[in-house]
Amino acid sequence: MIRKAEVKDIFYIVKLEKKVFNQSLGEKFILQELIDNPFSHYFVYERGNEVIGYIGFRVYDNQAEMMNFAVLPDHQNEGLGTELLTYTTNYLIDLKVKMMTLEVRKSNKKAQHIYEKIGFKVSHIRKKYYENEDGYVCIKEVK
Incomplete structure (x- = not known):
């Protein structure tokens, strides 16, 4: 089930990030996003009582x-990432969003494949965006 993220989910989101990325945005950052940032929209994918994926956006104007965006490794290749992206794209359409952007590591071919599948296109490269690795900036028009 996909639902809006809540404060009770922060521990699980941080744990998920560390498992997927070996680092996390941190509890304080995520708490601020959920509580204090009116532009933030975060969702979790919950199965049973376990958060197995999540995605977060900031929305400015359109x-x-x-x-x-992350899905636990044990649940990757089950279509959950595509499901989360499709769900949030529809949510963003309701908010009148016209364009979505993201950054992805140049080496993260799995994520690039998912983004491409749902219509993101590489716009340009940000050199050393991820410390020692370049990042692709991807854009998708929302229709």
Whole structure:
């Protein structure tokens, strides 16, 4: 089930990020996003009582920027990432968003494949965006 993220989910989101990325945006950052940032929209994919994926956006006017997106490794290749992206795209359409952007590591071919599948196109490269690795900036028009 996909639902809006709540404060009770922060521990699980941080744990998920560390498992997927070996680092996390951190509890404080995510708490601020959920509580204090009116532009933030975060969702979790919950199965049973376990958060197995999540996605977060910031929406400004008619544009949305993906902040982070992850699915636990044991649940990858089950279509959950595509499901989360489709769900949030429809949510953003309801908010009148016209364009979505995101950054993805140049080496993250799995994520690039998912983004491409749902219509993101590489716009340009941000050199050393991820410390020692370049990032692709991807854009998708929302229709």
